[in-house]
Amino acid sequence: MIYFDYNSTSPVMREAREAWLDATEHISGNPSSMHDFGARAAAALLEAREKLAGFLGCKPEEIIWTSGATEANNTVMHHFSRTLGLKEEIWISGMEHPCVMESAQYYFGKRLRLIPVTHDGVIDLEWLTMELADRRPGLVGLMAANNETGVIQPWREVLSICQSYEVPFFTDAVQWLGKMPAKGLGECDFVSGAAHKFGGPRGIGFLKIPHKKQVAPLLLGGKQERGVRAGTENVSTIVSMMAALEAREKQISHNQHVLRGVWRDNFEREFLRAVPNAVIVGGKSPRLWNTVSALMPEGDKRHLWVVRLDKAGFAVSTGSACTTGKEEPSHVLAAMGFKPAQAIRAVRFSAGWETTEADWEALTKALVKVHEELSKVG
Numbered sequence: 001m002i003y004f005d006y007n008s009t010s011p012v013m014r015e016a017r018e019a020w021l022d023a024t025e026h027i028s029g030n031p032s033s034m035h036d037f038g039a040r041a042a043a044a045l046l047e048a049r050e051k052l053a054g055f056l057g058c059k060p061e062e063i064i065w066t067s068g069a070t071e072a073n074n075t076v077m078h079h080f081s082r083t084l085g086l087k088e089e090i091w092i093s094g095m096e097h098p099c100v101m102e103s104a105q106y107y108f109g110k111r112l113r114l115i116p117v118t119h120d121g122v123i124d125l126e127w128l129t130m131e132l133a134d135r136r137p138g139l140v141g142l143m144a145a146n147n148e149t150g151v152i153q154p155w156r157e158v159l160s161i162c163q164s165y166e167v168p169f170f171t172d173a174v175q176w177l178g179k180m181p182a183k184g185l186g187e188c189d190f191v192s193g194a195a196h197k198f199g200g201p202r203g204i205g206f207l208k209i210p211h212k213k214q215v216a217p218l219l220l221g222g223k224q225e226r227g228v229r230a231g232t233e234n235v236s237t238i239v240s241m242m243a244a245l246e247a248r249e250k251q252i253s254h255n256q257h258v259l260r261g262v263w264r265d266n267f268e269r270e271f272l273r274a275v276p277n278a279v280i281v282g283g284k285s286p287r288l289w290n291t292v293s294a295l296m297p298e299g300d301k302r303h304l305w306v307v308r309l310d311k312a313g314f315a316v317s318t319g320s321a322c323t324t325g326k327e328e329p330s331h332v333l334a335a336m337g338f339k340p341a342q343a344i345r346a347v348r349f350s351a352g353w354e355t356t357e358a359d360w361e362a363l364t365k366a367l368v369k370v371h372e373e374l375s376k377v378g
């Protein structure tokens with residue numbers, strides 16, 4: 001079975017597995033305890049915090065461990081709902097992950113404004129620049145790269161504009177981390193990440209918060225994590241998450257991802273040659289090296305594509321894991337201006353660090369075969 005669904009979750013890397021086992025075996029204390037066991041756990045947490053801060057380019061005390069990105073993103077929305085004035089708006093892009101979108105809708109209702117997205121899958125930077133010149137929201141949120149299309153967002157530019165107007169900027173860096181260098185993300189006021197998207201374990205993530213700023217906690221009942229997130233920290237998974245990110249950052253620094261981008265581009269060329277009526281979503285925009293979102297030619301049979309590819313030995317998806325099984329077409333593709341009848345045809349291939357050039361080539365062959373089969377079904 002060849003795995004092309006890294007954007008939903010990725011296999012745990014050897015480095016992460018070994019680090020988890022080692023920490024579980026040797027670190028048994030609660031980091032908040034006063035005794036030596038506790039001190040050793042606290043030291044492991046501090047080391048992990050320093051590592052992550054080093055990668056992002058921020059201060060270790062700005063890192064808060066969470067159960068994943070969903071919690072981190074909900075914490076951001078909750079914090080602003082508690083601290084902004086009753087008339088203040090927040091602006092986020094129309095293609096954010098549901099854990100940002102739905103919590104923003106929940107906390108802000110009509111005070112939520114969606115930043116438009118172009119047909120190429122990038123936010124409308126011109127719109128944002130003009131609107132910001134006119135009025136100031138209490139927060140701007142833009143993901144670093146989209147999970148469905150892989151389209152890279154101009155988060156650095158938006159950060160810089162927000163800084164010039166002193167508007168806090170939040171980026172969901174879940175799909176960016178482990179695929180692109182983390183450096184520079186730490187300049188954003190709020191940054192979220194989840195270990196299982198970059199080869200770490202599931203159920204652990206982080207939120208980078210601004211220095212010395214008190215953030216309203218979502219979880220109450222303990223003084224852990226500067227009082228921003230109550231609950232005993234899961235030391236082994238935190239250590240494991242950092243081992244994964246360290247390994248990914250090392251591979252990225254050797255430009256491993258650039259070569260992998262070439263394999264993906266070759267795949268797209270061959271795929272479009274063999275299945276000419278297919279459309280690559282966001283194909284004109286800079287995208288993560290691992291992601292291809294394609295509108296398949298065969299009507300609304302995208303589930304058939306997934307099932308047949310599964311039988312042929314390829315794990316792919318119909319979009320984000322969170323929308324799988326839902327009948328509605330993706331809100332991301334809708335924000336890009338695709339009609340429901342088009343959006344329903346999207347199939348996503350997301351490769352990873354273990355994907356080989358031969359895997360991409362094998363996928364092309366399988367797609368050609370399934371295309372032939374499905375076009376006969378009519």
Ligand code: PLP
Nearest residue numbers: 068069070097147172174175194
């Ligand atoms: N943000 C983005 C962009 C994602 O792709 C995901 C997961 O698919 C999340 C947030 C949520 O992450 P988790 O399920 O690990 O909390």
